[in-house]
Amino acid sequence: MHSLCEENAEIRKLLHDEYVTVMIDIASPNAEEFLKKCKTALATEEQEKGVGFPFLAVLDGSAKIVTAQRTEPLEEGRAHNPTRVKGFLSRWVAPRNNAGSK
Numbered sequence: 001m002h003s004l005c006e007e008n009a010e011i012r013k014l015l016h017d018e019y020v021t022v023m024i025d026i027a028s029p030n031a032e033e034f035l036k037k038c039k040t041a042l043a044t045e046e047q048e049k050g051v052g053f054p055f056l057a058v059l060d061g062s063a064k065i066v067t068a069q070r071t072e073p074l075e076e077g078r079a080h081n082p083t084r085v086k087g088f089l090s091r092w093v094a095p096r097n098n099a100g101s102k
Contacts, residue, residue: 001054001071001080001085002023002054004079004080004082004085005021005085008082008085008086010082010086011082011085011086011089014086014089014090014093015089018089018093018094019058019089026053037065038055038057038065038068039068041057041065041066041067041068042068042069042070046070054071055068055069055070055071056068056069056071056088057069058092060094061094066092067092069088074088
């Protein structure tokens with residue numbers, strides 16, 4: 001997943017322009033609490049499988065989890081499918097506030 005996000009120009013641009021990316025060290029002191037929150041954000045049928053790694057979570061500006069995604073559905077064969085990954089990321093881009101535009 002990490003390689004795909006760095007090497008695929010469209011995904012790299014989308015991440016750069018629309019997201020603040022953070023890699024979580026699962027051994028860090030607060031990781032377990034965060035991963036529990038991510039697990040509850042999964043669809044009900046996915047919760048029993050747990051988080052898995054790699055894992056994607058989208059948070060809003062107040063650090064509330066908007067969505068969480070196991071990456072197996074984004075795979076094709078033994079690799080992550082760029083179209084599926086880009087589709088997931090595109091779906092969760094925050095809407096623009098155009099209040100000041102004419």
